[in-house]
Amino acid sequence: MTSTLPPTIEVDDLVKSYGEVDAVRGVSFAVAPGEVFGFLGPNGAGKSTTINMLCTLAEPTSGAARVSGFDVVSRRDDVRRQIGLVFQDPTLDVRLTAEQNLWFHAELYDIDPGVIPARIDQLLEMVGLADRREQAVMTFSGGMKRRLEIARGLLHSPRVLFLDEPTIGLDPQTRSSIWRYIRALQETEGTTIFMTTHYMDEAEFCDRIAIMDRGEIVVLDTPEALKAAVGADRVVLGTADDDAALVALRDRFGIEATVAEGAVTFHVSNGERFVPRLFAELDVGITSVAVSRPTLDDVFMRHTGTTIRDAETGGVADLDRTMMRTMAGAKR
Amino acid sequence: MSAAVMADVAAARVPERTWRSEARAARAVWRRDMIRFANDRAQLMMWLVQPLLFLFVLGSGLQSLSAASTDGVDLKTFIFPGVVCVAVFFTAMISAASLVWDRELGFLKEMMIAPVSRTSIIVGKCVGGATIAASQGVIVLALAGLVDVPYDPLLILVAFGLLVLLAFTVSAFGVLVAVTIKQAQTFTWVMQLVVFPMVFLSGALYPVAGLPGWLELLNRVNPLTYAVDPMRHLVFSHLDVSETARRTLDPGVTWLGWHLPPLFEVGMVLLLGLTMLGLAIRRFARTE
Numbered sequence: 369m370t371s372t373l374p375p376t377i378e379v380d381d382l383v384k385s386y387g388e389v390d391a392v393r394g395v396s397f398a399v400a401p402g403e404v405f406g407f408l409g410p411n412g413a414g415k416s417t418t419i420n421m422l423c424t425l426a427e428p429t430s431g432a433a434r435v436s437g438f439d440v441v442s443r444r445d446d447v448r449r450q451i452g453l454v455f456q457d458p459t460l461d462v463r464l465t466a467e468q469n470l471w472f473h474a475e476l477y478d479i480d481p482g483v484i485p486a487r488i489d490q491l492l493e494m495v496g497l498a499d500r501r502e503q504a505v506m507t508f509s510g511g512m513k514r515r516l517e518i519a520r521g522l523l524h525s526p527r528v529l530f531l532d533e534p535t536i537g538l539d540p541q542t543r544s545s546i547w548r549y550i551r552a553l554q555e556t557e558g559t560t561i562f563m564t565t566h567y568m569d570e571a572e573f574c575d576r577i578a579i580m581d582r583g584e585i586v587v588l589d590t591p592e593a594l595k596a597a598v599g600a601d602r603v604v605l606g607t608a609d610d611d612a613a614l615v616a617l618r619d620r621f622g623i624e625a626t627v628a629e630g631a632v633t634f635h636v637s638n639g640e641r642f643v644p645r646l647f648a649e650l651d652v653g654i655t656s657v658a659v660s661r662p663t664l665d666d667v668f669m670r671h672t673g674t675t676i677r678d679a680e681t682g683g684v685a686d687l688d689r690t691m692m693r694t695m696a697g698a699k700r
Numbered sequence: 701m702s703a704a705v706m707a708d709v710a711a712a713r714v715p716e717r718t719w720r721s722e723a724r725a726a727r728a729v730w731r732r733d734m735i736r737f738a739n740d741r742a743q744l745m746m747w748l749v750q751p752l753l754f755l756f757v758l759g760s761g762l763q764s765l766s767a768a769s770t771d772g773v774d775l776k777t778f779i780f781p782g783v784v785c786v787a788v789f790f791t792a793m794i795s796a797a798s799l800v801w802d803r804e805l806g807f808l809k810e811m812m813i814a815p816v817s818r819t820s821i822i823v824g825k826c827v828g829g830a831t832i833a834a835s836q837g838v839i840v841l842a843l844a845g846l847v848d849v850p851y852d853p854l855l856i857l858v859a860f861g862l863l864v865l866l867a868f869t870v871s872a873f874g875v876l877v878a879v880t881i882k883q884a885q886t887f888t889w890v891m892q893l894v895v896f897p898m899v900f901l902s903g904a905l906y907p908v909a910g911l912p913g914w915l916e917l918l919n920r921v922n923p924l925t926y927a928v929d930p931m932r933h934l935v936f937s938h939l940d941v942s943e944t945a946r947r948t949l950d951p952g953v954t955w956l957g958w959h960l961p962p963l964f965e966v967g968m969v970l971l972l973g974l975t976m977l978g979l980a981i982r983r984f985a986r987t988e
Contacts, residue, residue, distance in 0.1 A: 425813060448815035449714040459806040463736050475728035476814040478721035479712045487712055504739075525711040557711065 374437065376401045376528055376560040377422065382431035384417050391417040393583040394431065399562060399576075401527075404554055406574030407564040408668065410676050414583040415564035416456065419532050422562070423453055436527050449477075452521035452529040452559075456536060458513050462506035466497055466516050469505060470523055477524040491519040495549060511542035518549060522559070529553070531563035535570060547573050566676055568664045577664070579671055586671040591664060598662040598670050601639030605632040605646075608653030616650055628675045635666065717815060725816040729824025730831070733795065737832050743794075747832075751787045751840040755780065755847065758905075771945035776847040778949050781931040782904030784840045784863060789924060791836040792867050793895055796829030796874025797887050804884040818985045822875055826977060829871035830864070837863035848939075855938045859931065865966065866927040869973030876980040879987065904928045909951030920955065927969050929953045930962035 375398035384392040392414040399405045407415045420426040422433055424444045432439065438446040460469050467488060474484045492498045495515035505513060514534060521529055531550070535543040551573065553559055563574070571577050571591060578588040587594065605625075607613040613632050617623045625634035636642045639659035647654065669675055715721065737743060759776035766775050802808040811821050841859055845851055877890055901915070902924035911919060919925050929952065936950040953960045 423813065425809075445717060445815045448813065449716075453813055455806070455809060457806050459808075459810040461732065461736070461807045461810075462805070463739060464732065468732075468735060472728050472732055473810070473814075474712075475731075476725050476811065476816055477712075477714045478717075478724055479714065483712055523712065524714045 373401045375399055376403070376436060377405075377562060378434045379418075379422070380432045382418065382421060382433055383429045384414075384421060384426060385429045390583055392421070395578075395580070395583075395585050396431075397578055397585065397588055399528075399560060401560055402554065402558045404550070404561045404573065404575045405563070406571050406577045407562070407580055408566065408568070408571045408577050408664070408676075409564075409580035410566055413580040415580055416532055418580075419530055419562070419564060423451055423530050424448055449524075450527045452524065452526035454514070454517045454521045454529070454531045454534050456533045458517065460505045460513055460516060460520075462508075463504060465502050465504055466492065466508075467501040469516065470520055473520050473523050479524055487523060491522055494552070495519045496545070511538050511546075514538060514542070514546065515549070518546065522553065522557075525557065526559065528560045528562060531561065533564055533566070535565065535567065543567075543570070568668065568676060571664045579668055581672045587667070594664065594667040595662045598635065598666045600635035600637045600662065602660050602662060602666050603634055603636055603639050603642065603646075604656075604658045604660075605654060606656035607632055608655065613650065613652040616652055620649055621646075626669075626673070628669065628678055633669075635662075635670075714815060717817070722817055722820040725814070726820040726824035726827070729811065729821055730828040733798065733825070733828030734831065736798075737795070747791065747836055748839065750790070751783055751836070751843070754783045754786060755840070755843065759783075759847070770949060771942050773939075773941050773945045773949060774848060777849060777935075777939070779905055780840075780844065780847050780849055781859075781935040782902070782928050784837050784859065785866060785902070785924065785928045785931055786899050786904050787840045788833045788837040788863050788867050789870050789899065789927075790895070792829050792833030792870035793874045793877075793891070795832045796826060796871040797878045797890075798829075799825055799875060799878035800881065800884045800887050803878075803882075812987075819981050822879075822977070822981045822984050826868070826871045826875050826980070829874055830867040833867035833871060834860075834864045837867060849935055850938055852938050855934060858934055862927070862931050862934065862966070865969055865973070866931075869923075869927070869969050869976070872973045872976040872980060876976045876983065879980050879984045898922055898924045901925070902928050903932075903953075907949050907951055908953055909948075920953070923969070923972055925953060926960075926965040929960070930965050933962050 377397075377399035379395060379397050381394045381396050382392060383390065383394050395414075395418060407418065409415055417426065421428050422435060422440060424440050424447050427441060432441075434440065435447045436450040438450070440447050461472070464472070470488045470491070471484065474488070479487070489498070492501050495518060497512060497516055497519070500508070500512070505516065508516065518531075518534065521531075534550075535546055538546070547570065550561060550563075554561055565571060574591065576588065576590050577594060578585045579594075580586070589597070605613065610627050610632050614625050614627070617625045617632070617634065623634050623636060625632050627633070643657055643659060646657070665675060755776055759774075759779050763775040770778060799808070802811070812818075838860065841856065841863070844856075849855075877887070881887060881890065901918045901922045903919055904924070908916075908919055908925065908929070932950055933952065936946060941949075953965065
């Protein structure tokens with residue numbers, strides 16, 4: 369995405385510390401108007417903290433950020449008028465109907481009463497809740513609630529829509545329909561979208577992705593460029609003895625493999641051609657083999673040395689994860 | 701489908717903030733509380749039944765004990781002004797404290813992130829709680845005839861004014877508690893340790909003269925006392941009772957022998973309400 373317009377979001381060396389803990393350690397990036405920008409990383413990487421600073425819910429410890437040209441600290445209210453938000457945790461009043469929730473929002477944002485009904489009709493239509501408009505939100509499924517929150521976030525035609533894990537905990541079908549809305553929206557209203565996710569497959573919907581780990585952006589580019597940079601194919605092996613396989617791979621082929629999600633994983637160019645050699649020369653029993661083109665998972669692994677899922681198994685706390693990684697490293 | 705649908709929608713515009721948009725936001729907060737209240741059958745039932753329990757069950761039950769000392773005045777008549785105040789007090793407290801639940805259930809975030817001042821949210825919440833509580837008071841007031849309190853237009857009008865004032869002050873208190881405590885659970889404790897004692901210490905259910913020293917002290921530091929007393933004085937000024945009964949049952953509040961004029965007490969309640977509203981706004985503005 370190249371654009372001559374000034375960026376919609378500009379972030380300059382943003383830091384947020386909670387006491388001794390640095391949740392965000394100096395991130396800088398810019399998001400162009402109309403771009404779908406994704407923040408990718410495991411829980412606790414600092415994604416939500418960054419989003420909270422951008423949408424004025426948390427004050428940066430240092431550094432600066434501008435949304436639509438307004439500083440998030442000194443022009444807080446101007447920023448708030450420009451943005452829509454969908455949080456990780458639901459923020460609907462479940463005892464009101466879908467429509468009442470939207471009306472409340474419209475009144476709070478002081479939207480011209482003349483345009484509210486049409487806007488509500490069309491947004492409910494868009495997220496497929498038109499026939500449920502008069503039902504209390506407590507009767508809604510998780511996916512319906514999320515769709516209603518997206519509709520609400522768009523009600524006041526924000527320049528930027530922030531989505532913090534918009535699809536977390538939803539079934540694949542609902543996830544893909546939510547993605548359809550987001551893309552349609554970006555096309556028709558030109559809304560800039562800033563989102564966080566820790567689903568790798570979703571990151572592919574973004575124009576650009578920043579991968580975040582332990583409070584820092586480790587890499588930022590288009591999904592294609594990121595995958596191209598990995599270059600090699602990913603080979604996942606099931607073996608009779610993972611440790612022996614790691615040693616054998618290093619000694620015989622000069623390959624540094626890792627054990628990720630319980631299987632020996634490594635990257636090699638021309639994976640299909642490499643596999644027959646592997647069978648011929650590796651003296652460890654192979655129980656399964658899979659070769660795949662690079663995905664964003666590989667990108668993440670390449671830059672952080674672990675898969676997102678493994679990065680999270682140690683718990684959310686940064687310290688825990690660091691320890692897990694050190695232990696995993698020692699085992700290697 | 702969505703692209704076609706969205707293409708012809710007029711985009712909304714979020715205007716600059718004015719006092720009108722703030723008023724509209726406060727009204728939206730208020731209206732939400734009205735909708736929620738009207739939808740909540742359990743709360744509606746409590747709202748209707750609780751004053752009847754106080755007035756007729758407690759009042760009738762204790763009548764036999766007190767007949768000798770009230771000099772011909774029915775105990776129900778005596779506690780009527782107190783019950784009006786207690787009903788308003790409980791309802792205002794519970795309604796205003798719903799802000800605690802808004803925080804617990806996430807909805808508070810929707811309000812906090814909107815381009816409106818925190819003051820509007822607090823004012824809307826406070827007026828919401830006051831409206832529900834005042835209408836509760838009106839229900840009790842409507843029962844006046846059943847306990848031999850006359851439907852004198854002036855009495856009803858002034859009593860209405862008093863209960864609206866009380867509803868506002870207690871709502872401000874409730875909102876202040878709600879923005880101060882961080883967990884909904886804590887509120888249960890506040891109800892047990894603060895709200896119930898305040899009711900029992902207020903003189904809503906007994907005369908405030910000739911109390912043991914310790915009780916008199918607690919009664920005098922209890923703000924609710926200064927709402928109950930003018931209400932009782934108002935009701936008794938419209939009753940046809942003996943001088944003895946008036947002196948025993950409506951003795952008025954004294955500070956070291958000084959008899960507080962009802963209007964002074966009303967002023968205290970108002971001042972207290974405004975102070976607590978101010979504190980709640982200040983406190984809420986500082987929450988991140």
